[in-house]
Amino acid sequence: MSPVSVAFDPRDPDFRSRVQASFARQQIMTTLHAELIELEPGKVSIRMPFNQAMTQQHGYLHAGIIGTIADSACGYAAFSLMPAGAAVLSVEYKLNLLAPAEGQEFIATGQVLKPGRTLTVCDGEVIALSNNQQSRIASMTATMMTVTGRDIQD
């Protein structure tokens, strides 16, 4: 889907430690036993195991939890390209559920589609792994905002 492919230069050379520190402050990531497994300029992947406590009525992971890891992956993909001192906020996201969220673990990947001074648009997807088979279960588009000069610390 990308005839116009772009590699991104991070504005902050120290982006990795900045993303890792912010991720570590997301208490929900600890609650979900989620971990950062990929962190490149404009691209972040998060893995979490299946979690019975987070299921919906059919025993699948709740769509909102799929949205949670996809939103964080997109947010940190955007954040990796922001200048030092900036904070990131989710403006909006859309999630399409492509298949029930069953599997032993789930990997959400966020990628920057279009970085901007104020707004950054990201694509996200979530893969389920089941007995070493992977299937795409969700697709996200998210708009992230760069926040600077406020009292929010990231």
Add this chain to the structure above:
Amino acid sequence: MSPVSVAFDPRDPDFRSRVQASFARQQIMTTLHAELIELEPGKVSIRMPFNQAMTQQHGYLHAGIIGTIADSACGYAAFSLMPAGAAVLSVEYKLNLLAPAEGQEFIATGQVLKPGRTLTVCDGEVIALSNNQQSRIASMTATMMTVTGRDIQD
């Protein structure tokens, strides 16, 4: 926003117990200490308290958890109008975050905008309550699907 207002007749007179039973099977609702506080044909509200374990990097409730309760509220609003024996699945949802999710508790309300045989479109919103002040923090549009004759039990 509703010059075309409609009251909905549930196709299943026993819709309340059906929604309540399905809600009780969503383990994530128990995990979030969430409860059904309103259940009318085509309209459902869910309340949850602030939860430190579900926060993002600034200490607010993670946008994905806001999405979780809004998605369940929309899903059960749709489900309340479905025939007995049907199951509900989320096809897609879009969430706009209007303000940081801070407050002592959060109420998500889902309302059916357009019911359909296969697809039902719902509006959702999430309100934060802080010292008896309420503010709207999120808005959702969700598409729900009626599933019948499959091995999914609701």
Add this chain to the structure above:
Amino acid sequence: MSPVSVAFDPRDPDFRSRVQASFARQQIMTTLHAELIELEPGKVSIRMPFNQAMTQQHGYLHAGIIGTIADSACGYAAFSLMPAGAAVLSVEYKLNLLAPAEGQEFIATGQVLKPGRTLTVCDGEVIALSNNQQSRIASMTATMMTVTGRDIQD
């Protein structure tokens, strides 16, 4: 859907003439024979007649044209609350098609849900009128951006 209802004060007392002038510059509105039929702070309605030249394969108005008038209604609802000298740009919108776009005329209404310094979130809906019966055929959520100090003139 609005327990938190708000009336908006326009920051520019001359907002009406500013919106009307910008609307008049949208050549597509002339092409669609569309007209502004309501213009209040944070609320705008646009009416257009059925247009054979804008139809899809079944003879209904194309979803993209429904999106066009809903996007303009949302954009001008946001623009009505912006300060003098600002321009408005669409960041993103989501459109749910609730019924085929058949009818003699169509009215799109945009309303500000949450105004902001940079971003304004709007709800939109489109009504079809057929033999004096009206039905809601589409629902939109749109994010609009206030642009200032650039070379864009509105």
Add this chain to the structure above:
Amino acid sequence: MSPVSVAFDPRDPDFRSRVQASFARQQIMTTLHAELIELEPGKVSIRMPFNQAMTQQHGYLHAGIIGTIADSACGYAAFSLMPAGAAVLSVEYKLNLLAPAEGQEFIATGQVLKPGRTLTVCDGEVIALSNNQQSRIASMTATMMTVTGRDIQD
């Protein structure tokens, strides 16, 4: 963005003539001087020239027209995989505007992300061409519905 890549087998070997015939019935495509320039199983591209009559207040193509060609590209990408005798309807789409729609011509490409018996999810993007330079100006996610056994002819 696609670790899970899939090639699609059309269920109807005659899908090309079916898509072309339906495209020819979209009067808006004629109005926009739009043409099908790519038609593969699950992938469709549509090109249209800049059109002064379809512009917004700054002289760019209106976002709704960008949405129109992206929606048709996504719809026909989905339609290419549907069985003979089926019709396609847009359920919903979300459009992110990445840059102003300026250029001599515009190419919208729709690709099936997940085909389904009832619903098909598609990714779309729109490229602007200006003096042989191309830039991505919009990104879409769309949900399309297979309609059979009704009085709609495609």
